[in-house]
Amino acid sequence: MCAQAVRLGKFRTVPTELEDVWIIEPQVWRDERGFFLESYSAEDMGGIGIDFTFPQDNHSRSTRGVLRGLHYQLPPRAQGKLVRAVSGEVFDVAVDVRRSSPAFGRWVGVYLSAANLRMLWIPPGFAHGFLVVSEFADVLYKTTEIYSPEHERTIRWDDGTIGIKWPLLAKPLVSRKDELGSSFSEAEVFD
Numbered sequence: 076m077c078a079q080a081v082r083l084g085k086f087r088t089v090p091t092e093l094e095d096v097w098i099i100e101p102q103v104w105r106d107e108r109g110f111f112l113e114s115y116s117a118e119d120m121g122g123i124g125i126d127f128t129f130p131q132d133n134h135s136r137s138t139r140g141v142l143r144g145l146h147y148q149l150p151p152r153a154q155g156k157l158v159r160a161v162s163g164e165v166f167d168v169a170v171d172v173r174r175s176s177p178a179f180g181r182w183v184g185v186y187l188s189a190a191n192l193r194m195l196w197i198p199p200g201f202a203h204g205f206l207v208v209s210e211f212a213d214v215l216y217k218t219t220e221i222y223s224p225e226h227e228r229t230i231r232w233d234d235g236t237i238g239i240k241w242p243l244l245a246k247p248l249v250s251r252k253d254e255l256g257s258s259f260s261e262a263e264v265f266d
Contacts, residue, residue, distance in 0.1 A: 084119030085112075091183040094176075096169045096201065097123055098185055099157075099194040112192065115157065115217065125196055127155060129217035137207045137214070142247035144204015145170055145230040145256065149263060152226035153199035155219035163212030164188035165205040166242050170230070172264040173200040180259060182239050187214075200265045202230050206241050228263055229256035236260055 080089045089098040099120070101112040113119075115129075135143065145168070148154045158167055167187045171178040187193050188209070197203050205214060229252060232239070236259040241247070257263075 081122070083122040084116060086116070086119050088123050091169075091185065093169060093171055093178050093181060093183045093201075095124070095198045096183055097196040099196055101192060101194070103192060114159065114194070120196075123196070124198070125155075125157065127219040129157070129219060131218045131221045133216050133218065135214045135216075136211060138211045138248075139207050139209060140245065140248050142204065142206045142232050142241070142249050142253070144168065144253065145202040145232055146204065147172055147200075147202040147228055148220060148223055148226040149228060149265070150199075150226075152220050152223035153265070155196070155198045156203055156216045157194055157196055158187065158203070158205075158214060158216040159192075159194040160187040160189055161213045161215055162189045163207065163209035164190070165207050165209075165212050165214055167195050167205040168203065168239055168241075169195065169197045170202040170237055170239070171200065172202050172230075172262065174264050174266055176200070179264075180237060182237055184239065184241075202228075204232055206243070206247060208242060229253055230259055230262050231256040234259045
């Protein structure tokens with residue numbers, strides 16, 4: 076771990092093995108009616124560098140065995156993502172694609188689910204992907220930049236150089252775009 080867990084207002088931040096990638100656990104108020112939580116607070120999250128304006132929110136629904144990624148955007152349209160699963164469960168992955176980083180090519184995976192209510196902060200300079208491990212999952216994520224097809228890049232989910240340990244029971248269902256992704260060694264990355 077790069078740092079220690081920190082409470083920032085209504086959120087507890089838990090570091091991962093990759094500097095700048097954080098697990099975020101919201102404070103949850105529960106009673107007989109259900110629960111309430113704040114899923115984002117610029118004031119509280121600014122303490123770990125999540126002080127962006129989020130111009131775009133995305134919602135993805137997928138069934139068990141669907142794998143999406145590994146996606147990222149290059150500057151000047153690089154995206155940071157604040158990711159959470161609001162139904163089901165996913166294995167969410169971030170890969171450092173910053174050539175100047177000591178963690179270049181390393182990855183971290185975190186289970187995000189409707190049950191654990193965790194979020195993952197993935198800053199610009201990281202590729203992102205997830206695998207649905209429940210019957211289905213709804214994933215919501217805020218992005219720091221709008222989607223830009225001309226800046227988007229894809230690295231193959233099964234690249235041997237990165238070596239992500241996906242919790243697979245069978246071959247995942249991937250899009251044609253993801254199937255045709257670059258190898259990590261040939262990918263255009265951040266300098």
